[in-house]
Amino acid sequence: MDPGKNQSLFKDKPIKILLAKPGIDGHDRGILVLAKAFRDAGMEVIYVGLLPTPEEVVDTAINEDVDVVALSLLNGAHMTVFKKVADLMREKGVRDIAIVGGGTIPDADKPKLEKLGITGNYGPGTPIAEIINHITERAAEIRKLKATGE
Amino acid sequence: MKVLKIEEIVQGILDGNRRAVSRGISVVENDYDTAAARRIIREIFPHTGHAQIVGITGPPGIGKSTMIGNLSATLSKKGFRISVVAIDASSPFSGGSLLGNRIRMQESLSKYGVYMRSLANRGLNGGLSRSVWDTVKILDASGSDYIIVETVGAGQADLDIVNLADTVIVVLGPGLGDEIQAIKAGIMEIGHVFVINKMDRQGAFIAMKDIEETLAMSPKGEWKPPVIGVNSLNGEGYEAFIEKIQEHRSFVKSHSDLTMRKFRTELQRTILEELRRRFESDISHFLSDNEEIKQLVRDKIDPYSAAEKLVKKIA
């Protein structure tokens, strides 16, 4: 194992992440490339292909008890779909699963997503290392929250 | 709901609450040797014993996950509560894992509200993960009628499932070529039901005959493992398949020695682990003592004698 890949917080307890592409447009090889990159960075990656509805995304995240849900959309529906995922999480009282976004997201939408707790929001072409760093930071917050309640 | 406390997790598991079940599994997976994990298992254990644990093993790509989707749907329709656990291998290089079994069953899981959890084996050999033993206890206590466990799928190496499951389903099929002989060497003895999947494919009947002949030559116990052909794309053969699973459940229920054997095996493993944990620090302390080691090397003490002496001292 490369030194530093599995920082002590995640040693023997890898970050668990759900990679979800809500919706039904199935032509995105990009998400499998991401899944493999996350695995190679030491994460346990739930890869489901398509999860048609935000309800399914949230149920799957809860059942798998992931640290992070990574949502990806290339069709411009992020303001409705990502928001719905965040709303459902809140309705179900889940505040210990982080949501990060990605896809074709105009800069103007990013602050609105951040307000909903959806961070990252990287566009295509972002270096994968940057995405992984961000996910690791969010996962660290979540692990701390689970351990201490704050 | 805020962050869950242990007593909320325990109560939630017994109430069948999904969040509590999920978090409970995370605790036994990530913190299995902690007081919290042990407390969960201790408190839920009296409520286990109802579920039938059905293990599904067989080579990669044979259709195990697809089959679990079908079984979940069919058994849910009959009114049973189903839970699924599927195990994938962790990468020995990064420690990460791509948990992809869900893809093939997601539709049934969503449609019938079936609980499913993916686990990485985290380096354990034998087709299971360390955490699966406690995971099935949690799912059992949460009210499942059937818990279906998919093994990693490394063919002949996936033998541990026989210690975990009440009923072991060995899935084989056409097109395995010479590989089938190697796979058979390990798994013919552990199956309670043999399923030939992909009956729509050429060579399926030959595969079925091959397995039947091998079984005919094997020593016979009281349970005669049947061989069933199914097509997981259209559901053909599933009624007969499920009947066999239920028949085996009755068989297990009427043979209390099987339950005892299972418990004995798990207890043995747990005792060995407990011993290791207990003496781990003594041993590593001894091993890192340069003076001790130097002396052993100088006096040409063989490793057996040195180990015996250490064990006498610490045990």
Ligand SMILES: Nc1nc2c(ncn2[C@@H]2O[C@H](COP(=O)(O)OP(=O)(O)O)[C@@H](O)[C@H]2O)c(=O)[nH]1
């Ligand atoms: N022709 C045919 N293909 C099947 C059948 N069952 C599963 N498959 C396909 O076999 C492939 C592997 O299935 P999967 O369930 O992932 O196998 P696993 O690796 O054993 O879990 C998928 O493409 C399935 O669609 C079947 O009965 N007939």
Ligand SMILES: [Mg+2]
């Ligand atoms: Mg599979």
